[in-house]
Amino acid sequence: MILRQFLHTEPVAVSYLFGCGGKAAAAVVDPVGDIAPYLKTAEETGMRILYVVDTHIHADHISAGRRLAEAADAKYVLFAEADAASPFYGVRDRDVLPLGNVSAEVLHTPGHTPEHISLLVTDRTRCDEPWFALTGHTLMVGDVGRTELAATAEEGARVLFRSLQRLKTLPDYLEVLPGAFAGSVCGRRLSGKPMSTIGFEKRHNVAFRIEDEEAFVRAMSEEIPPPPPGAAELRAANAGLALV
Template identity: 70%
Template sequence: MILRQFLHREPIGISYLFGCGGQAICAVVDPVGAIEPYLRAAEEGGMRIAYVIDTHVHADHVSAGRVLAEATGADCVLGDKADVGFPHRAVTDGEVLPLGNVTAQVLHTPGHTPEHICLLVTDHTRTEEPWFVLTGHTLMVGDMGRTELATSAEDGARNLFRSAARLRELPDHVEVLAGAYAGSVCGRRLSGKPWSTIGFEKRHNAAFAITDEDEFVREMLIEIPPPPPEAARLRAINGGLAVPAE
């Protein structure tokens, strides 16, 4: 297993490259900004980028996903609930993306946005148990993702409650590798530590620990931070329904 984490400051977010060094294949998740760091990381690991995956249609930055996919010949991957205007590989809940000795199972986890997916990753050279889950803006370290950027806040929160329940069923040891950290407008009370575990978040993440749906919705509807600037336009750009300003 090879795993690289890329921490971004403008906008605040986290991208990942992971895969199988032995069979020279990897995926990039939620790329932001210039594509050269991802190309360099893949080259240093002797790997080909097979998949470029956006966990959701982002509203706080312009995704580099399509640009990176075009540059590498990789599949541009989104969940099958994504309403976008460009060719891509639409993955379904439960689908497994093979990466040599590594696999990534798709989990449809709506709430932050309707199309959001998480990726449950296993290194089969070590065990058949999942090692970590890439959670995007569904579950972050310290909070759950905001729910009103693509639907009503309450509808999003009810969907997110069901997604949270699904993630809570994962073994406590599974590592949580989120798509944002402290300072992001996509969550509240986020930690500056950019990784955690399912077990730690169940014990110490106030929203994630709630098992009553109405209580969860009330929790998610308080202290909603200001929306990202031009959120609707950014989602349209990332969905291929608008073009970036020159």
Template identity: 75%
Template sequence: MILRQFLHSDPVAASYLFGCAGRAAAAVVDPLGDIALYLRIVEETGMRIRYVIDTHLHADHISVGRDLAASAGTEYALFAEAPAAFPFRGLRDGEALELGNVSIQVLHTPGHTPEHISLLVTDRTRADEPWFVLTGHTLMVGDLGRTELATSAEEGARALFRSAQRLKSLPDYVEVLPGAYSGSVCGRSLSGKPMSTIGFERRHNKAFRIDDEEAFVCAMVADVPPAPPRAAQIRAANSGMMAAAE
């Protein structure tokens, strides 16, 4: 297994490159910024990008996923029901993507946005159990994602509650690799530590601990921070509905 976590500061976000070195097969998740960063890593490690995946249509930055996929000669993927106006590989809940000895299971985890997915990753050279989960802006270290950027805050919160229960069902040892950390506009109480475990978040993440749906909805819709600048335009640009925001 090769895993690289990239921490970006403008905007605050995390992206990932991982895969099977033995089979030279990699995936890139939630890429942003200069695509040369990812292309350089695969060249240095002798790997080939098999999939470029966005966990959702972002509202805080312009995705470079399609550009990276085109440069790497590979597939760009989103959840199958994502409202995108361009061709992409549609991923379904429960679908498995293979990267040699590394396997990715797609989990539909809506709430932050309706099309949001998480990616549960297993390295079969280590164990048959999952090792980590890429949670995008659903579960982050210290909080869960805001819910009003693509639907009503309450509707998003109810979907997020169900997604949180699904992630809670994962073993405590599974590592959480989120798509954002402290300073991101997509959460309220985010930690500066950009990784955790399901067990630690189950015990210490205030929102993730709530087991009652009504209490959860009340907590998520209270004191919602201002939306990211041009959030609607950026999400529209990432969906192919309009040109990228200036």
């Protein structure tokens, strides 16, 4: 397994490159900005980028996903029912992206946005169980994703609650690699530490700890931060439906 984490500050976001060095197969998740670092890292680690995944249609920045996929001759991956322009490689819940000895299983985890997915990543050279989860803006370190950027806060919260209950069934030791950290507009109590585990978040993440749906909806409907500037326009651009 090869894993590289890219921390961005303008905007605040996290991207990942991971894959199988032995089979020279990699994926990039949620790329931002200049695509050169991803291409360079793939070259340095001896891997070819096969998939470029956006966990969701972003509302706080312009995605580099389509540009990177084109440059790398890779498949650009979104949830199959995303409201987005073609072409993209549509995946559904429980689909698997093969990367040599590594695999990434798709979990549909809506709520932050309707099309949001997470990835359960397994390295079969070590075991047949997932090693970490790329959770995008569904579950982050210290908080969960805001729910009103693509729906009402209440509607999004009810959907997100069900997604989080699903993540809670994952093993406590499973690593959580999120799509943002402190400073992002997509969460309220985010930590500056850009990784955690399911178990630690179950114990110490206030929003993730809530077990009652109505209490969760109330919590997600309070203290809503201002939306990212041009959020609707950015989502439309990232979906390929408009220009910014």
